[in-house]
Amino acid sequence: MRQTKSHLVRKLQRGATLCSTDMARLDDLTRVARLVAPGVDLVQEEDRPRRVHVVTEGVACRYRHLPDGRRAIVGLMLPGDFCDLHMSVLGHVDHAIGTLVPSRIARVDATEVLALVDASSGISRACWWASLVEESILREWLVNVGRRPSIQQVTHLFCELHARLRAVGLGGETSFELPFTQPVIADLLGISPVHVQRVLRSMRNQGLITLQARRITFPDYDVAAEFAHFDPGYLHLDGAPHR
Missing domain, CATH: 1.10.10.10 (Winged helix-like DNA-binding domain superfamily/Winged helix DNA-binding domain)
Structure with missing residues (x-):
C-alpha cells in the first residue's frame, strides 16, 4: 500500500486521473535526487538538453541575463515541478534554468520521460496539463x-x-x-x-x-x-x- 505521494504525483494528480502504476512510475523518476547548491545552472542558454529536471525540494527558476548583467526571472519551479519537460523537442533552449536556494533535483533522461508518456494516457494528459498551466502562469x-x-x-x-x-x-x-x-x-x-x-x-x-x-x-x-x-x-x- 502506498503511504506517501511525491510532490510530483501530488501535482500531476491535479490534471489527470493516475492509476497506482502511473504513480509508482512517476515516483521512480524522483527517487534519486541530488543536492544542488543555490546559484547553480541546471540548463544554460543554447544548451541542447537530453535530460529532464524535476524539483523535489527547494526552488529553481527560468531566467535571462540582460546585456548589462541584470537578471530577469521568467518562471519559478517549486517542489513537484518539471523544469524542462519539453525542452528536448526544441533542440536548444533560449533561457537558463538555475537553483535559487539549496535544492534537491532529480535528473531523468528525456527518452525515459517520453516512454512514460507514450505508455500511459494518464501520464500523457498530466504532463500536457502541467505544460498548459505553465503557460497560464x-x-x-x-x-x-x-x-x-x-x-x-x-x-x-x-x-x-x-x-x-x-x-x-x-x-x-x-x-x-x-x-x-x-x-x-x-x-x-x-x-x-x-x-x-x-x-x-x-x-x-x-x-x-x-x-x-x-x-x-x-x-x-x-x-x-x-x-x-x-x-x-x-x-x-x-x-x-x-x-
Missing part, C-alpha cells in the same frame, strides 16, 4: 508585472506561492515559508531590492501580511487576495476534466 505574470502597482504585484506573488505550495502538501492554511530572498523578488518583478523592502514594509503596515524570519502569514487571506486581485483559477488547481 506566464500570462498572469505578464498582467501582474505590466498592469499592477508594486504592492499588488508582491501580494499577488505571495498568494500564488501559497496556493502552489499548498497544492503539493507544503505550507499552512494561511502561511508559508518564503523560499527565496528579497533580491529574487526584485528580479521576478523588475523592481529594485530597495523598493521591495519598502513594499514589504507597506504590506505589513496595512495588515496584508506578517513576516517573521521567512514565514509569511496572511492575517486575513481573503483580504490579501482581494487586494491583489488574485484569482487562483489560472493555476487550475481544481483539476481538469478527467477523460
